[in-house]
Amino acid sequence: MKKRTALITGASSGIGMEFARVLAKKGYSLILTARRKDRLEKLKNELQVPCTIIVADLSKESDCFELCQQISDKKIDIFINNAGFGTCGEFVETNLKKEIDMINVNIKAMHILLKRVLLKMEQRDRGIILNVASSAGLLPAGPYMATYYATKSYVVSLTKAISEELKENGSDVYVGALCPGPVDTEFNDMADVIFALKGISPKYCVREAIMGIKKRKTIIVPSLKMKLAVVGQKVLPENMLLKIVAKQQRKKTNR
Numbered sequence: 166m167k168k169r170t171a172l173i174t175g176a177s178s179g180i181g182m183e184f185a186r187v188l189a190k191k192g193y194s195l196i197l198t199a200r201r202k203d204r205l206e207k208l209k210n211e212l213q214v215p216c217t218i219i220v221a222d223l224s225k226e227s228d229c230f231e232l233c234q235q236i237s238d239k240k241i242d243i244f245i246n247n248a249g250f251g252t253c254g255e256f257v258e259t260n261l262k263k264e265i266d267m268i269n270v271n272i273k274a275m276h277i278l279l280k281r282v283l284l285k286m287e288q289r290d291r292g293i294i295l296n297v298a299s300s301a302g303l304l305p306a307g308p309y310m311a312t313y314y315a316t317k318s319y320v321v322s323l324t325k326a327i328s329e330e331l332k333e334n335g336s337d338v339y340v341g342a343l344c345p346g347p348v349d350t351e352f353n354d355m356a357d358v359i360f361a362l363k364g365i366s367p368k369y370c371v372r373e374a375i376m377g378i379k380k381r382k383t384i385i386v387p388s389l390k391m392k393l394a395v396v397g398q399k400v401l402p403e404n405m406l407l408k409i410v411a412k413q414q415r416k417k418t419n420r
């Protein structure tokens with residue numbers, strides 16, 4: 166069998182870790198990255214495939230380029246561009262340093278890695294890139310989680326544009342965005358919130374993501390409930406939608 170390699174950012178937890186398990190079962194060699202080396206080592210020991218671990222803090226531009234350097238001689242078949250986190254609260258009260266870190270991870274690192282990996286895939290005219298966005302990125306805005314929603318809108322917009330360019334150029338490279346609603350991971354602890362809606366499991370989320378990739382969907386929304394919500398939000402007036410989102414977000418912070 167041909168050796169295939171997957172690169173996964175944010176592999177130390179949640180959705181990224183589940184992708185690592187699923188792609189290992191499919192026989193991929195893995196390149197796993199995150200900040201928590203102990204978690205990555207533990208995962209490597211659990212998986213029955215070759216794993217390269219690269220510790221990187223993607224809030225730092227230097228670490229992003231260092232990571233690009235370290236993978237420059239690798240042939241990546243699948244890239245799960247997943248690392249990210251959220252913060253919650255009223256914009257005038259939230260921590261600016263944390264928000265800048267979030268913009269750096271959710272937007273800047275996602276963008277740098279996407280570009281570098283895509284350029285190499287384009288040379289071979291094959292490969293799969295999945296940017297992990299969020300259903301938040303499909304909404305006009307997210308009061309009380311304003312910066313997080315804005316970062317995920319960026320991911321959705323960038324993905325749609327690149328996907329269209331690739332299609333128009335007849336490229337065989339696939340770029341899509343995964344847009345889940347709540348998923349039961351460590352995301353909430355990081356964002357210091359509780360879900361307003363019941364979350365799906367990372368297993369279910371990744372299974373749906375892989376089905377979406379197979380169908381070459383540009384936007385993948387796991388779970389029927391979220392798919393219906395996405396359809397519903399298209400018909401509601403924006404001011405009404407923003408009020409509903411604000412109400413849901415306030416529930417998360419228990420305000």
Ligand SMILES: NC(=O)c1ccc[n+]([C@@H]2O[C@H](COP(=O)([O-])OP(=O)(O)OC[C@H]3O[C@@H](n4cnc5c(N)ncnc54)[C@H](OP(=O)(O)O)[C@@H]3O)[C@@H](O)[C@H]2O)c1
Nearest residue numbers: 175177178179180199200201223249299347348350351352
């Ligand atoms: N859970 C949800 O409800 C949900 C819904 C929609 C979208 N998403 C998106 O799904 C993606 C994965 O999140 P998750 O739910 O799996 O949350 P999670 O369990 O908290 O995992 C987040 C991952 O991102 C990594 N990460 C965070 N900051 C990083 C940094 N500065 N440098 C490098 N890696 C960093 C973490 O690794 P280290 O801490 O070890 O660095 C961890 O592996 C995120 O992009 C998130 O926005 C989540």
